Amino acid sequence: MESDKTVTGARDLLLAVDCSTSGAKAVVFTADGHSVSSGKQSFDLQRPAPGRHEQNADDWWSATSAAIARAGTDIDTTRIAAVVVTHQRETFVCLDDHGRPIRPAIVWADGRSVPQVTQYGSDETHRISGRVPDITPSIFKLAWLKEHEPETLSRSARIGDVSAFLNAKLTGRWVTSASSGDSMGLMDLSTQRWSEPLCAIAGVLPSQLPEIVAPGSVIGSLAPETAELLGLQRGTPVVAGAGDGQCAALGTGLSEPDAMYLNVGTALVAGYASPDYLWSRRYRTVLDAPGDGYLLETFTQSGTYLVSWFVNRFSPSLMAENSTGGCEVADEQDLEERAAVIAPGCEGLVALPYWNGAQTPYWDGDARGAVIGWSGVHTGAHLYRALLEGIAFEIRLQIDGVEADTGVQVTHFLTTGGGSRSAMWSQLIADVTGRRLEVCAESETTALGAAMLAACATGVHPDLATAAQKMARTERTFSPRPELTDTYESLYQRYATLYPSLRTLFQP
Numbered sequence: 257m258e259s260d261k262t263v264t265g266a267r268d269l270l271l272a273v274d275c276s277t278s279g280a281k282a283v284v285f286t287a288d289g290h291s292v293s294s295g296k297q298s299f300d301l302q303r304p305a306p307g308r309h310e311q312n313a314d315d316w317w318s319a320t321s322a323a324i325a326r327a328g329t330d331i332d333t334t335r336i337a338a339v340v341v342t343h344q345r346e347t348f349v350c351l352d353d354h355g356r357p358i359r360p361a362i363v364w365a366d367g368r369s370v371p372q373v374t375q376y377g378s379d380e381t382h383r384i385s386g387r388v389p390d391i392t393p394s395i396f397k398l399a400w401l402k403e404h405e406p407e408t409l410s411r412s413a414r415i416g417d418v419s420a421f422l423n424a425k426l427t428g429r430w431v432t433s434a435s436s437g438d439s440m441g442l443m444d445l446s447t448q449r450w451s452e453p454l455c456a457i458a459g460v461l462p463s464q465l466p467e468i469v470a471p472g473s474v475i476g477s478l479a480p481e482t483a484e485l486l487g488l489q490r491g492t493p494v495v496a497g498a499g500d501g502q503c504a505a506l507g508t509g510l511s512e513p514d515a516m517y518l519n520v521g522t523a524l525v526a527g528y529a530s531p532d533y534l535w536s537r538r539y540r541t542v543l544d545a546p547g548d549g550y551l552l553e554t555f556t557q558s559g560t561y562l563v564s565w566f567v568n569r570f571s572p573s574l575m576a577e578n579s580t581g582g583c584e585v586a587d588e589q590d591l592e593e594r595a596a597v598i599a600p601g602c603e604g605l606v607a608l609p610y611w612n613g614a615q616t617p618y619w620d621g622d623a624r625g626a627v628i629g630w631s632g633v634h635t636g637a638h639l640y641r642a643l644l645e646g647i648a649f650e651i652r653l654q655i656d657g658v659e660a661d662t663g664v665q666v667t668h669f670l671t672t673g674g675g676s677r678s679a680m681w682s683q684l685i686a687d688v689t690g691r692r693l694e695v696c697a698e699s700e701t702t703a704l705g706a707a708m709l710a711a712c713a714t715g716v717h718p719d720l721a722t723a724a725q726k727m728a729r730t731e732r733t734f735s736p737r738p739e740l741t742d743t744y745e746s747l748y749q750r751y752a753t754l755y756p757s758l759r760t761l762f763q764p
Contacts, residue, residue, distance in 0.1 A: 267337040268716060270707035271488075273324065274500060274700065275316050275343045275418050277301060277363065277522050282323035283703040284331055287716050289727025291700060295326025302360065307367035310360035313349040316418060317425045321486055328487045337714040338493040339426065339478070342706040343418035345439035345499040348394040350401075350412040355424065359408055362397045364439075364523075365557055365612050369396035370621040372403070376457045384454060386438070386445045386533075386541030391613060391621040392555070393441025395458045402459030409459050416440075419497060420466035426494045427476030432466040435498035435543040443468075445533060445543065445550075471498045471547045472709040472720075495710040500702045501525045501553060502545040506720070507705030508670035508696050509728030516655065516666050518685075518693070519702075520675030524559030524647060527551040528658055528666070538617045538657035545705055546720055552662065554654035557612035558625070560675045562643055563588070565611065570636060592680050594637035595644070600687075600743050602638045604629040607646035608754050617657045618755060622762045626754070644681050648688035649751040655689060668692035670730065672701035679734075686734040688744045697731035704728070 269292070274281045279298035283291050299315035324339070346364035349357055362368075373396045377389020387393045398415070401408050409415075419436040423429060434448040442458060442465065444451040450462040469475055474493045483490040497503065505517040505527050519525045528539075530550045535541050539552040567588055607627045614623035627642060655666055671693045675681055686693045698704050708723040710716075717723040 267335055267714070269331065269335045269337060270710045270716065271324065271327065271336050271339045272497075272703040272706040272710065273320050273339065273341045273422070274703045274706070275320055275341065275422060276500065277344045277347075277365070280316065280319035280323045281700065281703060282320070282327035283700045283707070284327050284336065285704060285707040285727070287711065287726065289698060289704060289729065291698065293327045293329075293331045294700070295323040295329075297322040297326075301363065309363040309366040311347070311363055313357045313361045313421055316421060320422055320425075324486045324488070333487060334489050336488060336492055337716055338474070338495045338710040339488070340495040340497045340706045340710040341419050341422045341426075342497045342500050342503040342702055343422070343436065345417070345501060346392050346394055346441075347418055348398070348415060348440060349421055350408055351414040351416075351421075352411060353413045355414070358411055359405070362394075364392055365561075366397060367391050367613055367621055369400045372396040372399040373621060375399075381454060381457065383535055384444050384451050385441045386535055386550075387441045388537050388540050388619050390615060390619045392557070392615065393439065395441035395454055398458035398460055406459070412460075412464055414466070415460055415464045416466045423475060423494065423496070426478060426482060428479065429476050430466050431469055431475050431496070433471040433473075433496035433498055434468050434547045435471040435502050435545055436496070437466060437468055438543050439499050445541065448543070448547065469496050471496050471545060472713050474713055493714060495713040497706045497709055498545040498547075499542070501527065502542065502551060503705030503709075504672055504702040505529070505551055505705065506545040506708055506724070507698065507701035507703070507728060508672055509724045510670055511724065514665055514667045516658075516669055518651070518669040518671045518676075519673040520671065520681070521559055521673035522561045524556040524651065525553055526651065526654060526669070527553040528662070528664060530662075534662065536661045537619065538661045540616070545709060552658060554616040554658060556609065556615055556647070556650050556654070558609045559647065560673070562609055562611055562647065563675070566640060566643055567591070591637060591640045592678060594635075595641035596680050598638055598641050600645070600740060601747050602642040602645065603633055604631065605634055605638050605642040606751060606754065607639070607642040608758070609643060609646040609650055610755075614755065616654045620759070620762065622764060623755065623759070624762055626758055628754070644684055645688065645747075646751070648685045649748055651685060652689045652748055653752060655691070666691060668694055670694050670696060672696045672699075682734045683737075686736045687740040688748065690736045690741050692736070693734040694730040695732045695734070697729045
């Protein structure tokens with residue numbers, strides 16, 4: 257059945273899909289950066305064994321198509337100028353000759369590749385890819401497949417990131433942008449091409465990987481049957497996007513030399529924009545969203561992941577008295593209210609937030625979370641606040657490392673992600689780091705950054721500078737409170753000794 261939709265006005269709306277670890281969101285933006293419609297659909301994350309994280313790649317497409325269809329119900333879809341995809345990074349899928357997944361996709365948080373990181377990770381792999389040897393990039397998980405499932409790689413006609421999979425579904429082209437594919441850890445950042453030495457480590461051929469194109473370029477258009485499925489106009493352009501971290505940075509409007517973006521999402525990522533290619537163990541280097549510069553990123557896998565873990569695992573046992581005198585399960589709002597009245601330092605309770613290993617600056621896949629200082633005075637609210645403080649201390653540790661390595665002086669963060677919606681947590685981060693937080697007005701900043709790329713590709717805006725000026729804005733500021741900064745400075749110095757003291761206990 258062909259679409260009966262006809263163009264009735266200017267094509268001035270941008271539809272951005274953010275396919276994350278937990279689901280797909282489709283957000284429609286105006287040229288001034290306001291979201292006018294959205295849809296979302298969740299999907300599962302499987303944990304088949306300790307430390308392993310996998311997904312059904314077909315769920316990415318079913319969730320994406322459902323989200324797009326829902327986002328289009330309340331608007332005139334003939335006004336949509338383009339579709340663009342941003343996505344969880346490092347996650348990859350292996351496909352057969354017919355484009356069907358051979359095995360479940362391996363997700364960025366998966367920790368099975370610790371031995372391969374030790375065996376293959378080196379200064380040379382770091383220099384070429386910008387990625388510190390760590391369990392997160394695809395390269396070492398592919399090396400694990402080479403050793404444990406060689407038949408998977410030999411049967412794979414295609415191996416690619418989330419954007420390549422979704423771009424193929426949208427346009428029929430097996431293609432990714434340089435600022436999407438770099439997350440696999442197989443790209444030479446200096447040439448923006450697949451590196452043969454890195455592919456050899458992974459046990460893959462460059463011919464199995466997606467074609468690399470410039471971010472922000474038009475890669476194709478929706479076929480009639482795909483447009484019909486999605487409820488969109490046939491022939492709608494599809495624009496090459498970038499990874500979620502790069503798009504989040506773009507969506508914040510990051511441009512000042514004394515600012516970093518801070519995405520308090522499932523993982524916690526902060527990034528500094530650099531025109532020059534630098535590499536260091538104090539950050540990982542990725543291409544920026546337009547692909548003509550770099551982001552120096554710090555990274556912790558346990559961001560809001562850790563908060564969700566705590567609430568899902570323990571909230572049934574954290575009972576809160578309600579207004580009628582009965583009891584109900586404690587939720588995040590209740591825990592925040594109780595945690596907010598606890599003094600900084602949680603009466604001696606300190607949390608090391610390495611539930612999924614340690615990333616910047618230690619890069620230790622064997623590291624694990626720790627909570628020390630327990631006494632009889634502590635409650636569930638103490639532990640909840642200690643987890644939030646631990647993540648804030650980790651931000652401080654990472655940002656201090658970036659400053660020491662580059663000589664920059666960071667005065668403020670442009671903040672986004674689900675965690676940034678918590679006033680308590682935002683204020684706590686400002687107090688711990690001693691730096692101002694400016695919270696982005698648009699909650700879907702990752703999708704907004706992708707929409708900026710689409711806006712430039714289709715002429716809605718002439719360039720990214722204009723797009724950022726028109727579409728990015730902040731709505732609330734949290735400044736460090738001097739009366740707490742000194743207290744947290746002392747607590748931070750104690751926190752900084754925790755991992756070095758426990759490191760040997762984490763070794764297998």
